[in-house]
Amino acid sequence: MSDADVSMTAAKRPGRVTIVDVARHAGVSKSTVSLVLTGSPLVAEETRNRVSRAMSDLGYIYHRGAAVLRGAQSSIIGMVINDLSNPFFHELAIGIERACQSGSYVTFIANTGENSARQTQVIRSMREHGAAGLVICPALGSSAAELNALTEGVPVVLAMRRLPGLRASIVAPENRLGARKATAHLIGLGHRRVAFIGGMPMVVRDERLSGYADALGEAGLPFDPALVADVLPTRAGGASAVPGLLGLADPPTAALCFNDVVAIGVIRALTALGRTAGRDFAVIGFDDIEDARHMVPALTSVAVEGQSLGERAAHLLMRQIASGTILAETQLGPADLVIRASCGTSAA
Amino acid sequence: MSDADVSMTAAKRPGRVTIVDVARHAGVSKSTVSLVLTGSPLVAEETRNRVSRAMSDLGYIYHRGAAVLRGAQSSIIGMVINDLSNPFFHELAIGIERACQSGSYVTFIANTGENSARQTQVIRSMREHGAAGLVICPALGSSAAELNALTEGVPVVLAMRRLPGLRASIVAPENRLGARKATAHLIGLGHRRVAFIGGMPMVVRDERLSGYADALGEAGLPFDPALVADVLPTRAGGASAVPGLLGLADPPTAALCFNDVVAIGVIRALTALGRTAGRDFAVIGFDDIEDARHMVPALTSVAVEGQSLGERAAHLLMRQIASGTILAETQLGPADLVIRASCGTSAA
């Protein structure tokens, strides 16, 4: 009880207004203010109005941290995204956010940039801030064991990318089926040499590659490793694969790309080499980002509905938070081929 | 791998590990644990190790909310973005996030979708969660008075969009100058009828329109309201303006677009009408989003460096948070014309 403290208090910051201040101003106890805040029906109409007026008079702001400390449910949902510069993940994030808003949760977002060390940091940080649940698109090289430890006690939904061994729910598209349909379409157009471009070693890529192989097998075509280009799933990665593929002794006439961003890079590289996608070379992407339909030529792609995938992930998570259970449930979304100009109408 | 639901036993509700648990496990007092947490040099090496081991043994997670309640600095920075589906704002957000990370702040993001009621909600929510500062791209129709009340006591930096009357710092590009340079370039190519497409009534749009008018005036050309299309700053908005403009008695041969997204819509509409941007009609965008350089034709645009703008906004904010002051400082960033194919090399 020092005098110094008292004078400091008097000169305190733009004094944070607390329920005690509100209570004094309204002439009630702080318990009553709390009852008003939590919307209790026990408080008299007259009193409620007086308290509400006091709150706006004083510019009171609810201190959620204190409430959570006392035991209230946290309303924070954390989103951990591997690559926000890919428009697809951005669409996914919008969907998650929309659903969270309608459930009156607040989203926390972090971009890991495929860096698993950074991912560890941000997940820890979100937990320190009391996140009630997490939607994670794991960065490349994530360790399931580490993530399990890090997310102990909170529900987690993986979006798009599975991570074998992780105790979490999963929302993802039918990658294998989608890739099979796309490849079959190219084969149906008369292509016999179809490349698969892009993607790093991880489940999504393996699934899409399997679908590609499925379609080749069904058509009696050989799986030629020379036609599979392991490049970064970026525009630059896609572009970098093209010269090598076209320089093969028996070059491909079509390609299924790991995602739309890669496809955009491929189309750009083709253009630079004087070829036209959809006429000289068929290109199909994956994800069907919004840009796909606005490109020239418009990009044929496998639509996975990023926004609604995000919404479903968020709903699945919110359900677990509300029920206090942690599930390991898998929801598969559609992957439908949307045919546009970039794959042409028949083999060149 | 079945997708059947596997529910794990949930909710060991009363099981939060606190510093008291850590202290007991390590055989020290909770103050000592606190000292270790805050990195105090006062604690013995041996003790520190024992405590650290106890923390990882028990899976302890720091409770930042409790620390903030006690008086620690909040490490949350809120980003309030008007339209995350525009790649430009996404680049801005990445820049903000990167800077915040390097300052060991955590970002909170919310997309208002140009809805000012929603903006009020999310700002209130961020404050309830103890945000130390806010970066805001105000939604259309924001009220300065309301925002002033809502952000009382925390530093705010407006990014891109000013809001007259708001007590806040501002980081924005030289819109007027950039628009003037772009328009002058079109005029220099021989165009005499230059349209301005897109944008809603707000400061950014007024600035860019003023720059456009400046350049017309300098060249002795008239400002013709018929050439100014007030459409939504979206792809669809841009596309919708084209037929009307081309149908004028004395149609434009070039257009400066409010932003790149609008320009993309314009180019698409031109293509649909059998015209080619850069050959039959010159198009310049604004912002220079990453996609601009990958389009066909590549989009001439006014580069405003979204990521570095975001970084500067974040730095300005963090400086204010650290110093405990609230400034109203304006920082103007560059707006440089990047010439690519979409504006052609001479008037058609």
Next chain:
DNA sequence: TTGTAGGCGTTATCAA
């Protein structure tokens, strides 16, 4: 170098 005693803003429990 470590331990003890509050108190931050809120809510839950009990009384009144």
Next chain:
DNA sequence: TTGATAACGCCTACAA
């Protein structure tokens, strides 16, 4: 219907 009081997990004194 409202009020007093005790936590929640952490940090800042101050004492040992």
